[in-house]
Amino acid sequence: MSDIPTWAALPAAILLIVGGLLAAIGALGVVRLPDFLTRMHPPAMGSTLGAGCVLIASMLVSSAAAGRPVVHALLITLFVVMTAPVTAMLLARAALYRSKRRAGEDRRPDQAE
Amino acid sequence: MSALLELAVTFASLCFALAMLFATVRLFRGPAAQDRVLALDVMYANGMLLLLALGIRFVSSAYFDMALLIALFGFVGTIALAKFLLRGEVIEP
Numbered sequence: 285m286s287d288i289p290t291w292a293a294l295p296a297a298i299l300l301i302v303g304g305l306l307a308a309i310g311a312l313g314v315v316r317l318p319d320f321l322t323r324m325h326p327p328a329m330g331s332t333l334g335a336g337c338v339l340i341a342s343m344l345v346s347s348a349a350a351g352r353p354v355v356h357a358l359l360i361t362l363f364v365v366m367t368a369p370v371t372a373m374l375l376a377r378a379a380l381y382r383s384k385r386r387a388g389e390d391r392r393p394d395q396a397e
Numbered sequence: 398m399s400a401l402l403e404l405a406v407t408f409a410s411l412c413f414a415l416a417m418l419f420a421t422v423r424l425f426r427g428p429a430a431q432d433r434v435l436a437l438d439v440m441y442a443n444g445m446l447l448l449l450a451l452g453i454r455f456v457s458s459a460y461f462d463m464a465l466l467i468a469l470f471g472f473v474g475t476i477a478l479a480k481f482l483l484r485g486e487v488i489e490p
Binding site: 303304308312330335360379382 | 399413423431449452465468472476480482
């Protein structure tokens with residue numbers, strides 16, 4: 285930790301602060317927004333841009349500590365970028381299906397009368 | 398300069414812990430089941446980021462493997478729960 289040079293420590297510190305703020309704001313949106321489909325948007329910002337910032341900072345610090353380029357953090361970046369849209373798509377489809385089914389159950393007694 | 402990096406890591410860890418706290422609030426308060434699944438997904442992502450910040454703090458590559466495993470199992474868990482909400486069962490015959 286003590287032998288990280290300035291050219292790696294300064295961008296890594298800035299990227300860590302930006303990533304932490306993005307993740308915290310995204311999770312605050314999960315608590316405060318009123319509807320489920322609006323609530324799905326803010327954590328995507330934290331888990332793609334925030335994770336990208338933290339992973340670039342991790343690559344910088346580990347490269348500077350090892351003295352050679354260390355790029356294995358790109359694996360997590362690739363995985364998160366590939367899986368975040370699949371998760372969002374399936375959750376949105378489940379929420380739409382459930383809300384539609386609940387609306388149908390509410391309508392059924394009116395049609396029976 | 399290393400003190401600045403240490404301060405930034407501490408700030409980022411506090412931010413991720415706060416985000417996990419917000420996700421816990423939504424997990425307990427969520428009116429529907431899909432809100433709870435979304436809160437679990439947010440909690441997984443922020444736990445992964447917290448482990449990455451710890452890996453920057455104590456320069457070590459063991460935290461990276463833990464973060465990769467958390468990302469993997471978080472994805473599988475969220476997909477299984479969303480599939481259960483959508484179809485009523487996870488693995489269909």
